[in-house]
Amino acid sequence: MNHNLDLSNKILTLTFAGDVLSTNVSTLRQEVFQYLESDEANRADWQTLQLDLRAAKQIDSMGLNLLVSIIKLARSRNAKVTGQIASLNVQRVLLFTRLNTQMELVMAA
């Protein structure tokens, strides 16, 4: 998982390298929250948290739970969450679980 801070637009982007599944979610959770709870992330003025999920072809329920945890943290900072996705199947899953009501979904071209 990589992160990028765009201070001019006040966007913090977290880029996921592939699928978000039960088998890698523990490691991802550790990486994500290690950064989000770091001094750098806490001090920076970001108002949008962008989740770059374009490399994900599959997200299972534990992966969705991680997204929920990230959304909750962003909410605690009054930040907006957007999700960039490239897979129609991932989009369907996010729609079925109504996570599209918690973050703005952007389908990559």
Add this chain to the structure above:
Amino acid sequence: MTGSHPHPHAAGPRRILAVDDDAGARLLLSHHLRKHGYEVVIAESVQHARATFLAAGAERFDAVVTDYLMPDATGLELLEWIKQRDPSVAAIIVTAVDERNLVKESLRGGACDFLDKPVQIAALLKSVAAAVDLTHRQRQLQEAESSVQEVGRFQQFMLGTNLAQLPAPIDICWHPRHAAGGDLVNIFQLDGQRLLVVVADVSGHDLKAGFISAYFQGVVRGMVEKGTPIQEVFEYFNRFLVREWSGGDNVPKTGLSVSASISACAFVIDLARQQLSVWNSGFPVPICIDAQGRTERCGEGAGYPLGWFEENPLTVSRRSIASGGFVYTWTDGLEDLAAQQGLSPLSLADQLLQARHKGVVLPFLQECADDILLVRINLASASREDAAFRPIIYEQYFGEQAAQIDQFQAQWKKSLETVLPNLSAEKLFDLLLCSREAVINGIKYGCGAAPASACDYQVNYEPNRHLLRVVVADPGPGHNFDWHAHEEAAAEELLDAHRGLVLMHRLPTAISVERRGATITMDFDLRQP
């Protein structure tokens, strides 16, 4: 080159074809070879040699000695011509010093040796003896190969006998590793309504295994025809193998080690009582599928392969076959090949049956290191083949295996894509995701992550309705979870739990639960987008 003695199995004088355009050379060759007991036929050109070779007919030559350079063609060309007609005969090329560079070519062309001019008598005799020996060994190999293929053809013939007269249809797919093998299936009609099917796998897949297989079949047939119950037949043969063939006190000290074992499984299909009985002696566990598309293991068996231990706890397992369906049983060669291909055994079995109906051979069968035997028994003669579910995947996953879910999913994906190549990417995605969620739930919660506790996963296909049915069953107590009430709350309040259950209720065409959710059945209608 070795082998200076005549082959022990060669009968009569050894016949040599000697070819040289030089009269003196021909005289030298014939004189010295005849002096040492060879029968020599002379040819003075390549054309003459060809005519002589053809005229010999059944009286084949044991070796050919030929000059390299002759007016009408070379010795290499003659050699190539001879090899097309009799690949077993060894040849010697006689070359001059300046022709030595061509020797390499001649050896590549199949000559067994070469001689320098002028020919030394000792070298000639040594080379000819070695060539004759090589010819005889190559002919023995040819005969052995031919015998093995004959055994294999006979085994194929035995598999096909009387299938058309059976009260319950049986499909057999047999692919031995070599021409003959140790896998066998025997079918006995006990009476008008009862059928006995014996499937077995003799250790090894060579002629010895074929012999032991034939011996076992003879014993089984004899005892069954005398009315001996199949369990007693297995118990008898087990004792026989252990005591007489596998190093017991009764084995004569000849230095010959037989050390045979046989994995075997017997099925009695009783159409009158609508009952299936299974005895399993170290065989892969057979799989039953009923008319409702439910798959389960049948004939778990505690027995060892016959020939391992004198104490062999053979038991029978029985089940009703009132609802029809099929039994699938196979030797371990099929499971090994399935693992190699990344497929579930049932999906490989489906492929083999489909290929058999179409009369084609699957190319990857050549990669199999063992014999493969697959038998599918129709449990109700009235069942219509095209209305039946086809089992594609049946696996058991234990409570400690949650971390391997990616591997399991890869096998499901490959199995489904293999059996249903036209399956849409969206349906495949939905099925895989729902399966993943259901199995993870089953392993973690239903099995309580306990290593000895297992969750069953199965996928079955009904061609008539283009339906894929996924059933996941765990041994847990289930739950009283109301997913309808939870779904909205989970979305609004960002609850962590049970998102997988929401997916399982949304993605399939239909879902039903039994045992308070400990068994989940998800149907995917492939006709719907």
